[in-house]
Amino acid sequence: MTLQAIRYNRGSLEILDQLLLPDETHYFAINDTTDGWSAIKKMQVRGAPAIAIVGCLSLAVELTNTEIDSVSTLKELVENKLDYLVTARPTAINMAEAAFRLKGMIYQLAKGDDYKPQDAKLMIIKECEGMLEKDININKRLGKFGGDHLLSHNAKPPVNIITHCNTGSLATAGYGTALGVIRYLHENEKLGQVYCTETRPYNQGARLTAYELLHEKIEASLICDSAAAACLKEKNIHAVIVGADRVVANGDTANKIGTCQIAIAARYYNIPFFVACPHSTFDPSTQTGEDITIEQRPHSEITSLKGVKIAADINCWNPAFDVTPAELITGGIITEFGVFKPQEIKEKLQNISPKN
Numbered sequence: 001m002t003l004q005a006i007r008y009n010r011g012s013l014e015i016l017d018q019l020l021l022p023d024e025t026h027y028f029a030i031n032d033t034t035d036g037w038s039a040i041k042k043m044q045v046r047g048a049p050a051i052a053i054v055g056c057l058s059l060a061v062e063l064t065n066t067e068i069d070s071v072s073t074l075k076e077l078v079e080n081k082l083d084y085l086v087t088a089r090p091t092a093i094n095m096a097e098a099a100f101r102l103k104g105m106i107y108q109l110a111k112g113d114d115y116k117p118q119d120a121k122l123m124i125i126k127e128c129e130g131m132l133e134k135d136i137n138i139n140k141r142l143g144k145f146g147g148d149h150l151l152s153h154n155a156k157p158p159v160n161i162i163t164h165c166n167t168g169s170l171a172t173a174g175y176g177t178a179l180g181v182i183r184y185l186h187e188n189e190k191l192g193q194v195y196c197t198e199t200r201p202y203n204q205g206a207r208l209t210a211y212e213l214l215h216e217k218i219e220a221s222l223i224c225d226s227a228a229a230a231c232l233k234e235k236n237i238h239a240v241i242v243g244a245d246r247v248v249a250n251g252d253t254a255n256k257i258g259t260c261q262i263a264i265a266a267r268y269y270n271i272p273f274f275v276a277c278p279h280s281t282f283d284p285s286t287q288t289g290e291d292i293t294i295e296q297r298p299h300s301e302i303t304s305l306k307g308v309k310i311a312a313d314i315n316c317w318n319p320a321f322d323v324t325p326a327e328l329i330t331g332g333i334i335t336e337f338g339v340f341k342p343q344e345i346k347e348k349l350q351n352i353s354p355k356n
Ligand SMILES: CSC[C@H]1O[C@H](OP(=O)(O)O)[C@H](O)[C@@H]1O
Pocket: 046, 047, 048, 049, 164, 165, 166, 167, 168, 171, 172, 177, 178, 204, 242, 243, 244, 245, 255, 256, 257, 320
């Protein structure tokens, strides 16, 4: 049983406070989009797919508990709340992609007089609810594509992998993206050793990925971010697999800070570097990585750890993400539709309907 970041029943949403992991397992209620925005901004829930799912479910809960007197009122409310949710964190595209999809849906529902307000509201709620199961199915398809590709192109089992940040059940609805590939290899007894980086300063690797892998008894070792190059050199690594917050038209990819330097080291040691992400992380409207807004996080996230000061009172630069150029994604981009070269990602994905 994988860890559950999100607990949902119609009219009720609870999320696991990831700021407290691994020491404390605490779920708390999200009653509306204001709660949803706050939880995403504070990173109590994080991970590109999970951000979109929690954001949309916070809208679903708010709608369930709101009387709507007309479809035009519903349309205005849905549009305003989605625009608000997108502002919580600027780099991951998944919330914006979901907002675009839902705004398209409410536009169609409001075009004529075909729907009663309650029926239109229920259709929006169901579309948000459907994201949970859909995400898990996407991750399992992605995990299989990635695992099979690795075994046929890059590695004889047992496969040793480095991964960065957290891309598992705590970053998605379940199963995971890069961790989904790792889970697939583990389930098929093809996995060797996983090395997860601590991923300073939020420590997604040390606090979340390590916790997930231990929980599922997957053989893994935690390494400092600064040990990634040495690990590539000394530990017979077959591949690096990371997640993504936004893949743009030319294949450049924004992901957790520290990703690019691992890609550079992997290129030096001639070890394939993969990005694993669902179609909803692809942003064809942004042409290159230069155009991606990189979120800057508070200095305190570097200078203190769980309230304990670990640095002098010095100015800090704390970008939450960096951009890995397409040319360094040498293994490919693993999606639920297959594994593609970054240079061909636009051609391969732009005509696929998100409904697939
Ligand atoms: C499948 S999660 C994708 C992505 O999200 C994480 O960022 P954050 O923890 O700041 O939300 C990280 O970059 C993961 O690779």
